[in-house]
Amino acid sequence: MQNKPVVIVLDKNENSRNIISSYLEDLDLIEGIQLFEDYSKGLEFVKQVKDNAIVILDITEVNSDEFIEEIRLHISKLIITSADYSTNTIVKALRMGAKEFLPKPVIKNELVRVIEAIAQIEYSEISSQSKIISVYSNKGGIGKTSIAINLAKELEKVTKCKVALVDLNLQLGDVSTFLNLNPTFDVSYVIKNFINKDEDIFIKAFERYKDSSLYILSDPTYIEQAESISPQDIIKLFEALKKVFSYIVIDMSSNIDENSLKILDLSDLVLFTTIVNIPAIRNAQRCLTLFKSRHYPKDKVKVIVNRYMDGDEIKIEDVENTLDEKIYWKIPNNYFTIMEAINRGVCVSEVNLNSNIGNSFRDLAIKISDDIIEKTVMQYRV
Template identity: 70%
Template sequence: MQNSTVFVLDKNENSREIIKSFIENLDFVNEVKLYDDFTRGYEDIKQSENPIVILDISEDFAGLDEIAGKLKLVTSKIIITSVNYSTNTIIKALRLGAKEFLPKPVLREDLVRVLSMLASISPENEVSQSKIITVYSNKGGIGKTTIAVNLAAELAKVTKDKVALVDLNLQLGDISTFLNLNPPFDVNYVIRRLIDKEENILIKGFEKYKDLSLYVLSDPSYIEQSESITTQQITTLFSALKKVFPYIVVDMSSSIDSISLKILDSSDWIMFTTIVNIPAIRNAQRCLNLFRSRKYPSNKVKIVINRYMENDEIKIEDIENTLGESVYWKIPNNYFTIMEAINKGVSISEVNAESNIGNSFRDFAAKVSDDIIEQSVVQYRV
């Protein structure tokens, strides 16, 4: 069990003192620090080696979301408390980064139990609810790389969490080109170091995108390097990524081979992407049959329609009836904005955040984040 300093960020002085009295004599607690100034608390927390944060959100105030977003980048060991324990409050707490939610007045036995659990998590295993979200299409030219890049960028903005964008289109990846990056390392290099147990190379192998909490791992520098990557190495890579990143967005090739199936099998969600025309829908139908034969859970595969136009002759209802699945999201057709973003090497929101497609990606990321939180909220209901 890791010894920790516990930081209590609470506007209520009596509440702060009660919490301190509950935990200050626990063997694994080095010190309990109390703050009514959340900004000052954050400055001290980011200097601490193994902090646990108790953050009260009973009083909403300007800057709470910003502070919570910063805290998530420092530690995942966050307990959120509130006098309001409605489902909406619990969802808000999870969105702010709570590992656990405790209603007020906090009971000593509940607090000690949660603190003991968090203290037992080693720093390298902090991220416990990480999700691998793979953008896939079994037909080329559908726009899956555009979707992967912009979904990842918007997730980083919406959640303020660390987001990994991983190019597993091992022979012909484009992510680094789409974002005008020239990473010093690539996925082949990182995988080799992970095999040698050099897990500290993981974050160094990624290139951070501008001022976002978005980290990019590019495809192999040479096509022949992709041929030596194995399914076991993909498993090792994903296992390591899940220890660091709450969200892992994967782009991959359109082929169906052992590597592709390992990526798809290992994914928590598959954003299965298609467009509105007969050949694409027929290909999608065949691929969904493959997923069903592999016994994927019904909530694993999400249908995403790219280049959608309201006046398409084929309607969404027709697609849903043909595929036997509901459409999860529709991304509008906006060729010129997309091409401007690609040619400039930036995300779509940097070209025109208020365009129809810019708004769509922002809302798409928010829905993904909220739906992941909704899946987790049941265990916190009281």
């Protein structure tokens, strides 16, 4: 068993450091408490004890982003406190990897509850309750694979959480081609052989993308293997994925078959992708009607316009009126950058981080993770 963790408090306010210390001094589950007014000294201490510590970081008076990023490199058990507890601040703290946010002044019972939960590692993080995000369109060639890959990569960068990218375009998957991967295992092999294994073995079946927290599972090599996958298998696969990954991004085929419907039904978020032309919008209309008939919860389906161009003859308002849906996100048309990424077998951000399309994928990842966290925070507050 791991040693008890030490609690490290980084807080500029002496009074509040002492209060936190007094709240925790009798707690049996922890090894001791270290208080720091000087954040650089606190960080040095964190580096020494690494993950056998719980850090309570106050961000009321500090410019926090870079500091949180740095501290998260060394520690996963982070609690953030602040006198500013607007939804924005809470969402940002959780997105940056805090396990919990506590408003100041900190309440003893709340603090003890959180520390106990984290120390016992039974904690279900509100920032990383696993979410399945599927990228779908009932029309081919619309950009599903491009969006799934780049969204997954940006989610991993923005949230620092473990992200899975799963190619469930079972017969015509492109993820491994787009990213120039030669995977050892594929989704059908994993369903047959890895699903009931422990987390550390299960994760080895995935291709880890360049030492990042993005893990990729490719489509089956042979069509017969794809045909043997059933909706029941998809349920089992998702259950296994949810135990390991915070975000699971699914690239899909444009078929509407039993497997696609199972994937869509089980998704927390469906990014329904279209482009601005009449045939695509007609198809979108039909598909959104189908979703309505399946009674998906409000906010589950978001419409994304890909290959968006400012001067398009059909305006976004026209699309919204026709579909009777707000457009959640627009991804600009940038054939050159996307093609260079595909040709080099990398993500868009590796070709040109600051291109319009690179920015768009990053901001989409931020919006999605913020929306998910905000929804959870709201549920907590009710």
